[in-house]
Amino acid sequence: MTATALPLIPLRPARRMVELTIDGETVQAPEGSTILDACRHQGKEIPTLCYLDTLHPVNVCRACVVEVEGSRVLVPSCSRPVEAGMVVKTDSERVRHSRKMVLEFLASSVDLSTTPDVAGWLEDYGARPERYGPPAPPAPPGFRDSLQPGHHAPPDPDYAATVIQPVKVDNELYVRDYGKCILCYKCVEACGKDYQNTYALTVAGRGFDARISTEFAVQLPESACVYCGNCIAVCPTGALMFKSERDHRDAGTWDESRQTVTDTICPYCGVGCTLELHVQDNEIVKVTSPLDHDITRGNLCIKGRFGWRYVQNRPPDARGNGRGGDGRPRGSA
């Protein structure tokens, strides 16, 4: 990576090491690091969905649970700090069972077709989401947004309840397909206290009816959203997606093997965020910034994230991927 290689490593005091046992092996880990850090250091694979090392851990998906001796219940490895003398099991029957169930619960209620890695985990853990019955028909538009806390109608015994619903397309830049949402809270954190401080998104409702929402589920253009796209950058499921990517996917033309990623610096302002341009067939299809970048931590603003259409000096696109294909910045006559 180009920009991240700059010698900007902050000076930190050397951390004390603690000794713990993971799957029978004695290991050392820096104080304050998590069980997950220690496991990854050992090269152990632990599935994670709601964890991202640039965000505060919310430990809600429970895919990463491990057994810690002396603890009545399993613990989320992504957020539990290591302690001296801890005895951890990462692959016991108990651990494998809960992980399998978490994966089954999600796969039977959410469209995971664009969640990376999950297909492999489902297989590894022997998950069988189909055993809860055929998925219920998709909810009508707006239905899940209207659900009120409290009493619910009895379930239909012939179907497994899901969160499948129509995709929300209410702006030109990105789409929200909450039928793919696993409620990992990452977008809420990125939009609110962790980075963007815009607070356009919240979790609304309760229990299985909980969903990501704006105030009164208004459309994005009416909400506080400033289209920084930082929620898209952290969404692990493809529920939030560039409209350009979504259009390609819907047209069956999305092909990552044909894509290149080019690093550059955002031309708009003096901050100089690193941009990664994802290009397919000589067309920018989305823009990201490296999560481990010291300045951006993966975040950008609307200009860096979406303001690249002017680069593509081509006639209006027949595939309909965006306006302003005349080579001029939008808004210029």
Add this chain to the structure above:
Amino acid sequence: MDLHLMDAVATEEEREALDQFLGAPESGWEGGLRDARDAHTAEGGHEARAQRHLLLPALQAIQSRIGWLSEGALNYVCQRLTVPPADAYGVATFYALLSTVPRPRRVLHVCDDIACRCKGAAELCEQLERTVGPAYHHGPEGDHVAFGENDAVWLRSPCLGLCDQAPAAFVTVAGAKPVERLFGHADLAGLQRLVAGELAASLEPRGRLPQAGDPSLRLLRRVDVIDPTSLDEYRAHGGYESLRTALRLGPEGVIREVTDAKLMGRGGAAFPTGRKWEAVARQPARPHYLICNADESEPGTFKDRVIMEGDPFSLIEAMTIAGFATGCEQGFIYIRGEYPLATERLQHAIDTARARSLLGEDVMGHGFRFDIEIRRGGGAYICGEETAVFNSIEGLRGEPRNKPPFPVQVGVFGKPTLINNVETLVNVVEILRIGGPAYAAIGTPGSTGPRLFCLCGDVTRPGVYEVPFGTTLRQMLDLAGGVAGGRQLQAVLLGGAAGLFVRPDELDMPLTFEGTRAAQATLGSGVIMAFDDRVNMVDILLRIAAFFRDESCGQCVPCRVGTVRQEEALHRILAGRPRGGMDGEAALLEEIGVAMKDASICGLGQTAYSAVESAIKRLHLFNGARPA
């Protein structure tokens, strides 16, 4: 944060409702009239955002005035408190007593939970459906059932904490003088009259304590004996002697007595109270906060209500002692929103105590500062979980936090916090009255002191009963007059919906922590709910499963989806279409249950399978009559 408000504007009445609670806005920034100064000043920063903890009471102020929260109303709340509208919407949609869709002013919450089902609540709801109209719920397109001619609707409610007077209902009438009444022995005619607009103000609030005046009582000795609104009567019956003792013993002395008494928490988790107090007292971070957990929403539980309604000063005294011992200057009572009478009595007790210097700057002239504020819940069982209480008080969604850190280190507002159940706290008054060692001599060595049990369901005399620990389940049922109508006992639910069923041949189980543990049962919050031979246990089980699905906060996957899958499996069984046969469903339920127990964040998910498991394994519910 750049506060981006909506365009919607609050009505005059909505503004008035909020201004009454918060005071008039001081500037145009907060939604007041703009004047020339506003162009040269700005409101914001930490000070403005520090009002976040007022969010829930602010929403409640509008809800109780208007009956629901419109976009304009929410917008005004956000402007006054500097809260992003999306955040406020997330909070408002968390609570069942708040509504973000239009609701008429008059709402009847009719309990159809398990204890009330024993007394015909399911049939009552069906009759309401036929005569008044369907419960206010979602149509298939997400629309809401029309209100009809009456400016009233009814809703199905989880347990209202009035199981001794089942079937119970809670009526709220929004307006400038809002009315809230929790009442028992509801019948169709009465509910119909309420829907039609009859005044709710005269409804009989509570029944009588079965043991009232019994000289052996310790915790309940003043209930239904003294006037609960009279501080003088409270003092004449020994009130505030324990606080005097506490001030003499000093904080460490008090904690020593509580530790010697071997008091264990009565909120469900049975944690040693002395250890908790000591841990909070020792925390260097300041301030320390005290919270009395009065959320009492575990189905079948109503003991705390009886104390708060019948002897409110004892809780105020107990909290003052706890605050003194652990270095707290501010206490909160987090009480469920469905307890208007208890709230009123406690507020009166707080005001009276403050006027007599038993609260405030200089408690009993001892130079110790302590005060109490009441916070009302919004209709969410999960908000009784200790860390969810913190979030609810802070104006966040009532989602439990991950532990560690534990409340004694990082609690409400990020500070060391002591949180105890109402009954736990009230025991401290007794401990200081008779001394820790004498208290420890009551009950059994492993379970000391008196204990309150909530007898309900099919017993002759339902109510709260106080007994020393060690009394057997059979003795408790006998105390309540046995199974009503001399019928056959089918099962007992111990510890509430989060507890488990036991069989009629297990009645000799001593009701102690160790005795129930040995029998692989639990005391939980002290619920003893009896079911006679007429009760359809599958129906009860379905209601419990529905309860957990309704009340899950939705944060973690095992509970959010597990409670749904559990309920679906039970419905497949009921419908006679079990997948993979009965054994298949039982095995699936077990798999779901184990994951909920092992991998959920909090006690709700961890116990959501408990009752179902015991019905399968102890009652062998699905072995006998196997649906085709």
